Amino acid sequence: MRKIVRVDMSDLSVRTEPLPEKWARYGGRALTDAIVFSEVPPAADPLGPENKLVFAPGILGGTTAPNGGRISAGAKSPLTGGIKESNAGGQAAHALAKLGIAALVIEGAPADKDARYLVKIAQDGSVELKRVDEWAGAGNYAVADGIKQMMGDTKRYATITIGPAGEMGMKMAGIAVSDPDGYPNRFCGRGGLGAVMGSKGVKAIVLVDEGLPTVEHADRDAFNAAVKKFAAALREHAVTGQGLPTYGTNILANIINEAGGYPTRNFSSGRFELVEQISGERQREVTLERGGNVKHGCHTGCVIQCSRYWVDADGRYLTKGPEYESVWSLGADCGIGDLDDVAALDRACGDIGIDTIETGVMLGVYMESGRLAFGDGKGALRLLEEEVRKGTDLGRILGDGAEATGVAFGVKRIPVVKHQGLPAYDPRPIQGIGVTYATSPMGADHTAGYSITANVLNVGGSVDPLKPDGQAELSKGLQIATGMLDSMGFCIFVAFAVLDIPEAFDAISEMAAAHTGQPWDADALMELGKETLAMERLYNEAIGFGPEHDRLPRFFYEEKLPPHEAVFTVPEADLDSVFDFVPETAAKMGISKPGA
Amino acid sequence: MRVELALFASLRRYLPEGAHGHERTIDLPDGTTVGQVIALLHLPDEPRVVFVNGRHAPDDQRLHDGDRLAVFPPVAGG
Numbered sequence: 001m002r003k004i005v006r007v008d009m010s011d012l013s014v015r016t017e018p019l020p021e022k023w024a025r026y027g028g029r030a031l032t033d034a035i036v037f038s039e040v041p042p043a044a045d046p047l048g049p050e051n052k053l054v055f056a057p058g059i060l061g062g063t064t065a066p067n068g069g070r071i072s073a074g075a076k077s078p079l080t081g082g083i084k085e086s087n088a089g090g091q092a093a094h095a096l097a098k099l100g101i102a103a104l105v106i107e108g109a110p111a112d113k114d115a116r117y118l119v120k121i122a123q124d125g126s127v128e129l130k131r132v133d134e135w136a137g138a139g140n141y142a143v144a145d146g147i148k149q150m151m152g153d154t155k156r157y158a159t160i161t162i163g164p165a166g167e168m169g170m171k172m173a174g175i176a177v178s179d180p181d182g183y184p185n186r187f188c189g190r191g192g193l194g195a196v197m198g199s200k201g202v203k204a205i206v207l208v209d210e211g212l213p214t215v216e217h218a219d220r221d222a223f224n225a226a227v228k229k230f231a232a233a234l235r236e237h238a239v240t241g242q243g244l245p246t247y248g249t250n251i252l253a254n255i256i257n258e259a260g261g262y263p264t265r266n267f268s269s270g271r272f273e274l275v276e277q278i279s280g281e282r283q284r285e286v287t288l289e290r291g292g293n294v295k296h297g298c299h300t301g302c303v304i305q306c307s308r309y310w311v312d313a314d315g316r317y318l319t320k321g322p323e324y325e326s327v328w329s330l331g332a333d334c335g336i337g338d339l340d341d342v343a344a345l346d347r348a349c350g351d352i353g354i355d356t357i358e359t360g361v362m363l364g365v366y367m368e369s370g371r372l373a374f375g376d377g378k379g380a381l382r383l384l385e386e387e388v389r390k391g392t393d394l395g396r397i398l399g400d401g402a403e404a405t406g407v408a409f410g411v412k413r414i415p416v417v418k419h420q421g422l423p424a425y426d427p428r429p430i431q432g433i434g435v436t437y438a439t440s441p442m443g444a445d446h447t448a449g450y451s452i453t454a455n456v457l458n459v460g461g462s463v464d465p466l467k468p469d470g471q472a473e474l475s476k477g478l479q480i481a482t483g484m485l486d487s488m489g490f491c492i493f494v495a496f497a498v499l500d501i502p503e504a505f506d507a508i509s510e511m512a513a514a515h516t517g518q519p520w521d522a523d524a525l526m527e528l529g530k531e532t533l534a535m536e537r538l539y540n541e542a543i544g545f546g547p548e549h550d551r552l553p554r555f556f557y558e559e560k561l562p563p564h565e566a567v568f569t570v571p572e573a574d575l576d577s578v579f580d581f582v583p584e585t586a587a588k589m590g591i592s593k594p595g596a
Numbered sequence: 597m598r599v600e601l602a603l604f605a606s607l608r609r610y611l612p613e614g615a616h617g618h619e620r621t622i623d624l625p626d627g628t629t630v631g632q633v634i635a636l637l638h639l640p641d642e643p644r645v646v647f648v649n650g651r652h653a654p655d656d657q658r659l660h661d662g663d664r665l666a667v668f669p670p671v672a673g674g
Contacts, residue, residue, distance in 0.1 A: 249673030
């Protein structure tokens with residue numbers, strides 16, 4: 001029986017309860033959404049005691065389902081003001097699932113604002129709260145080292161930690177999750193969830209899964225057969241079987257640049273003249289020259305293996321990847337064309353505990369204000385280390401992200417939707433992703449409906465990226481599918497194979513059915529995606545989000561982006577059609593507004 | 597006519613000699629199509645993504661002087 005573990009930071013009590021029957025088919029994003037939807041009042045202060053921070057492995061967490069080890073973190077977001085789910089790889093999802101935990105809920109807030117706690121869940125499920133006040137202000141890497149010393153001979157555990165940004169309540173603070181080598185380098189980065197964790201006084205969570213077996217299945221043979229089928233599809237597809245493992249996610253830099261959609265210098269151009277120097281191909285060459293690792297999984301059970309470690313000139317580990325989004329945000333969007341500068345910024349983000357996307361977009365906006373030159377990587381690093389990490393007056397503004405920074409310094413071009421910075425694809429020449437940015441309940445989020453597939457990569461069909469036709473339909477289908485994948489606990493990169501290989505899609509419902517013993521089929525999978533989105537939309541509606549919030553900033557409609565001289569042209573009626581299924585889905589679920 | 601050719605990732609090794617990075621300028625007879633260039637380069641018969649001047653292009657598209665032709669193997673990320 002899966003259970004919910006609740007840690008109340010107001011009185012330091014712990015409660016364990018069985019997962020309610022109504023949520024028996026939920027995991028990951030669907031479950032964090034359901035708990036936030038039911039239990040966090042829409043008017044709650046995101047950094048107050050009424051908010052809850054929920055961690056949930058996917059439905060297939062703790063199993064051998066390939067790439068099924070993503071962890072979802074959910075809460076009301078201090079950045080967007082709406083419901084938030086942000087997911088990461090790393091080892092925490094498998095550890096939680098092996099401990100029998102469907103959701104770990106951090107509630108309340110401690111009276112003593114200077115207290116720092118470590119929440120440790122041992123193999124037997126016992127929960128211990130330990131004061132770690134001496135870790136106040138420490139970076140994620142120092143905390144990881146502290147935990148390692150504390151754990152002594154226990155080697156198998158996962159960590160969930162925050163850096164100083166989370167403690168200070170900064171709106172771009174993320175949550176770090178440890179990878180298979182124990183590095184705190186996988187991130188629930190978006191939406192300021194690190195600040196929510198900080199507001200609870202929780203500096204670190206340690207999940208001990210040493211000696212615990214994988215989770216049992218209702219039908220083991222059927223499960224293993226479906227796993228085999230799924231893994232074969234991931235290995236067969238050119239993207240998941242060859243491109244991603246060889247070059248990593250940053251293989252995208254050249255192709256997005258070629259398509260004219262690589263946002264450069266705060267979204268003022270779609271091409272970056274120095275892209276070659278920060279491309280995935282170059283990154284691979286340098287990493288190999290320096291003896292870095294160029295192929296590993298970010299969590300146990302990953303078949304794709306797109307992760308890698310960046311090492312400095314002396315061959316010492318500095319950070320993971322850096323990933324495509326981070327190389328773009330900290331590179332091209334800031335006019336920085338040096339991979340060592342980008343990696344140093346990525347490491348700083350990881351240690352301070354801030355979202356690399358929001359940080360890069362913030363820096364691009366700050367540079368546009370004229371206070372720092374585009375291309376000044378050392379100056380950008382100084383801002384992160386001396387201002388953001390230390391929480392100076394300037395650092396507090398920058399730490400609240402791109403919009404806060406743009407408003408404070410009078411910048412007109414602020415690329416955000418629902419207060420969250422846009423990721424690495426300009427929505428003018430790639431209009432499908434613009435629909436996702438505009439309409440996702442998450443705010444501007446590429447993963448929520450990754451239309452780059454059909455718009456640029458010719459995966460899962462082809463939709464002309466420069467025209468408005470078909471973009472809303474494309475984004476809608478992908479947002480529903482992503483809601484499902486995020487609830488199963490899958491890495492969304494499986495979608496590249498799933499979109500092109502029918503057997504891979506079949507294997508998902510077969511794995512879910514064989515694992516849970518519940519009936520799962522293609523329709524049920526899509527229904528899960530719709531239910532997830534319905535809860536998110538209704539929650540945001542109760543807060544006051546309406547169609548007017550499902551829009552891009554005006555400059556995307558008015559300023560032509562070179563080289564295609566493109567503007568965003570998807571009609572408002574199309575944007576408003578993306579969530580037309582919500583009333584019907586909500587009626588079927590028997591929900592209309594947040595609450596129990 | 598002169599066309600700027602760019603080949604990326606695993607296709608880079610098919611660039612003619614004298615390439616700079618991912619790119620090389622090549623001389624072609626007027627009216628050469630995308631497909632003819634791909635055949636000329638002996639690119640593997642596998643899925644690919646082709647752009648002419650930053651827009652997707654089919655194999656039968658004719659090239660013009662000054663065009664940029666870029667070819668990628670299947671890639672993705674994010």
